[in-house]
Amino acid sequence: MPTFAHAPGEPARAREPFGQWASGIADRVERALERGLPDALTVPQRLHEAMRYAVLGGGKRVRPLLVHAAGELTGAPPSALDHAACAVELIHAYSLVHDDMPCMDDDALRRGKPTVHVAYGEALAMLVGDALQALAFEALARAASEGASAPATVEMVGELARAAGSTGMAGGQAIDLAAVGRMLDREALEDMHRRKTGAMLRASARLGALCGAPLDAVRADALERYSNAIGLAFQVVDDILDVEGDSATLGKTAGKDAGSNKPTYVSALGLEASHELAQQLAREAREAQRALGPAAQRLGEIAELIVNRKS
Amino acid sequence: MPTFAHAPGEPARAREPFGQWASGIADRVERALERGLPDALTVPQRLHEAMRYAVLGGGKRVRPLLVHAAGELTGAPPSALDHAACAVELIHAYSLVHDDMPCMDDDALRRGKPTVHVAYGEALAMLVGDALQALAFEALARAASEGASAPATVEMVGELARAAGSTGMAGGQAIDLAAVGRMLDREALEDMHRRKTGAMLRASARLGALCGAPLDAVRADALERYSNAIGLAFQVVDDILDVEGDSATLGKTAGKDAGSNKPTYVSALGLEASHELAQQLAREAREAQRALGPAAQRLGEIAELIVNRKS
Numbered sequence: 125m126p127t128f129a130h131a132p133g134e135p136a137r138a139r140e141p142f143g144q145w146a147s148g149i150a151d152r153v154e155r156a157l158e159r160g161l162p163d164a165l166t167v168p169q170r171l172h173e174a175m176r177y178a179v180l181g182g183g184k185r186v187r188p189l190l191v192h193a194a195g196e197l198t199g200a201p202p203s204a205l206d207h208a209a210c211a212v213e214l215i216h217a218y219s220l221v222h223d224d225m226p227c228m229d230d231d232a233l234r235r236g237k238p239t240v241h242v243a244y245g246e247a248l249a250m251l252v253g254d255a256l257q258a259l260a261f262e263a264l265a266r267a268a269s270e271g272a273s274a275p276a277t278v279e280m281v282g283e284l285a286r287a288a289g290s291t292g293m294a295g296g297q298a299i300d301l302a303a304v305g306r307m308l309d310r311e312a313l314e315d316m317h318r319r320k321t322g323a324m325l326r327a328s329a330r331l332g333a334l335c336g337a338p339l340d341a342v343r344a345d346a347l348e349r350y351s352n353a354i355g356l357a358f359q360v361v362d363d364i365l366d367v368e369g370d371s372a373t374l375g376k377t378a379g380k381d382a383g384s385n386k387p388t389y390v391s392a393l394g395l396e397a398s399h400e401l402a403q404q405l406a407r408e409a410r411e412a413q414r415a416l417g418p419a420a421q422r423l424g425e426i427a428e429l430i431v432n433r434k435s
Numbered sequence: 436m437p438t439f440a441h442a443p444g445e446p447a448r449a450r451e452p453f454g455q456w457a458s459g460i461a462d463r464v465e466r467a468l469e470r471g472l473p474d475a476l477t478v479p480q481r482l483h484e485a486m487r488y489a490v491l492g493g494g495k496r497v498r499p500l501l502v503h504a505a506g507e508l509t510g511a512p513p514s515a516l517d518h519a520a521c522a523v524e525l526i527h528a529y530s531l532v533h534d535d536m537p538c539m540d541d542d543a544l545r546r547g548k549p550t551v552h553v554a555y556g557e558a559l560a561m562l563v564g565d566a567l568q569a570l571a572f573e574a575l576a577r578a579a580s581e582g583a584s585a586p587a588t589v590e591m592v593g594e595l596a597r598a599a600g601s602t603g604m605a606g607g608q609a610i611d612l613a614a615v616g617r618m619l620d621r622e623a624l625e626d627m628h629r630r631k632t633g634a635m636l637r638a639s640a641r642l643g644a645l646c647g648a649p650l651d652a653v654r655a656d657a658l659e660r661y662s663n664a665i666g667l668a669f670q671v672v673d674d675i676l677d678v679e680g681d682s683a684t685l686g687k688t689a690g691k692d693a694g695s696n697k698p699t700y701v702s703a704l705g706l707e708a709s710h711e712l713a714q715q716l717a718r719e720a721r722e723a724q725r726a727l728g729p730a731a732q733r734l735g736e737i738a739e740l741i742v743n744r745k746s
Contacts, residue, residue, distance in 0.1 A: 163602055166627075171601055171609035222565060227557035246538035247612050250561070251605050254533060257565065258600035261572045267594040274585035281592050282576040289569035290473055290482055296564050298482035301558050430596075 130386045142425040146189055153188040156206040158409050174244040176253045182235035183263040187212040193422035198336025201271035210266035210332040215288050218256035221249055224352035274334045280334050287327035296320025322355030343416055350412035354427050363388035364398050367422035406431040453736040455534040464499040471574050485563045493546035497521040502643035504733035509647025512582035519642040522575035526599050529567035532560055564573045567746040583646045591645050598638035607631025619698040633666030652725055654724035665738050668716035672701035675709050717742040
């Protein structure tokens with residue numbers, strides 16, 4: 125027995141430095157993705173090879189970090205969180221594969237590598253995305269055998285499906301498509317991004333929390349405010365980096381959005397106001413984090429990471 | 436109280452003529468799809484309009500019939516079956532939208548109407564498919580609030596995800612892609628179709644059964660044999676109709692598969708042997724149906740429908 129017991133909801137590893145905690149989570153989620161993806165010797169081999177190419181060994185894994193950080197609020201079992209983290213990361217990976225295709229953004233470079241349709245052809249890239257979405261729900265269903273309750277798992281499935289679907293991420297993509305070449309005001313931009321990126325970041329936090337004991341209404345509301353703030357902050361920073369970053373650091377083509385005449389926060393508000401908005405959203409996230417108590421330490425650190433990242 | 440009580444698992448409507456029962460199920464599933472799809476006034480409107488275009492008012496609804504018929508084996512609540520039926524039909528509809536795209540089969544006609552990418556463009560067609568897949572899982576999660584147990588609903592999610600994913604339907608598509616221009620033997624053809632169409636037909640029957648009381652091992656095994664038989668029969672008949680049918684009756688381009696050099700049962704076995712195979716599979720389905728008892732009447736009638744259909 126330790127001499128000083130931790131307060132409930134504040135696990136021992138909350139004292140590791142953030143970087144160490146985050147790379148530990150990224151490692152364990154990478155291993156879970158490795159295990160969850162069919163190996164490249166399983167028929168159809170080329171599809172499985174391409175799925176692994178699309179998912180493994182890259183990405184910031186922000187969504188898995190959110191899942192695990194939110195799971196600390198509710199004392200969720202880490203192995204259930206791994207399945208939920210795989211689910212959100214697989215949805216994210218599928219969306220990148222489809223977004224990069226010629227009929228969408230037509231991007232050749234992603235995470236410093238040729239995009240899936242460049243490496244494997246368009247038809248297989250479409251199937252890779254389709255199969256990764258299915259695998260996300262398969263992974264999520266497994267959370268129920270790792271300590272998440274069956275009713276909470278059913279709730280998670282609904283949550284993930286709405287976040288990924290036509291009023292969430294896919295809907296945000298459709299609005300984005302229709303907006304090319306048009307000027308959106310800040311409200312319309314926010315609505316688009318709340319769906320396109322925000323919905324899945326919010327779902328990541330909610331799924332993490334749902335893997336454990338139920339949150340009371342006050343803390344559920346604070347988690348919602350936290351998620352909304354970091355969801356928008358993520359996109360504002362993305363738009364800033366698209367202008368200020370370079371392709372080597374980003375691992376994707378810089379200046380792409382501005383060049384393809386897409387509405388961005390920078391084009392709508394200017395660079396300085398975009399920086400200010402990012403800082404304001406960071407303050408909102410911190411305020412919500414305080415309302416969530418000491419177990420929300422990791423959520424606060426993730427908010428800092430999102431706002432201060434360089435890629 | 437009725438004078439003559441029905442045997443357990445044999446509901447009153449089992450006495451309706453099959454055609455009447457089937458059109459009743461098709462109607463109620465159509466209404467459930469209507470309710471489950473966001474209306475065309477909900478943002479993003481064009482995406483929702485295209486999703487409704489892809490799903491509503493067409494199709495044989497074979498998978499929903501299987502869901503409801505299998506549900507009669509386990510006394511499943513019809514409203515839970517409606518959600519499971521929507522789920523399998525939404526997966527089916529998404530797969531058609533993506534299969535028809537230029538990078539896949541490049542088909543212009545489906546159910547007698549222009550395909551989604553012809554009507555709405557490629558980018559939106561991809562998003563329609565993506566969003567319909569997500570909506571399928573959202574629909575399935577709702578079965579738990581209509582009388583399916585939460586653990587069974589979690590099992591259904593895993594089942595649907597595997598049937599739709601890389602070792603099921605999407606995997607069958609990938610094998611199909613790689614097979615164009617090659618000659619497959621009967622075993623390789625069966626493996627492909629077991630994934631491409633068979634997996635989702637099997638999942639339809641299993642989902643229907645899972646909405647009710649658990650099946651014992653003997654009947655679960657018989658349902659599996661039934662599903663395997665009708666799954667293959669469906670494809671054999673499809674290949675026969677591709678040769679013998681005409682576009683007007685089929686509502687899609689006849690001779691397409693033969694013309695595009697795809698391996699089919701007809702090209703592998705010849706027309707006569709394909710007809711014989713369809714009849715043999717029908718006998719296997721009937722034998723499994725008898726093992727399932729009187730509550731499997733509808734399953735038997737669906738097997739006849741699959742083998743004797745003209746479109």
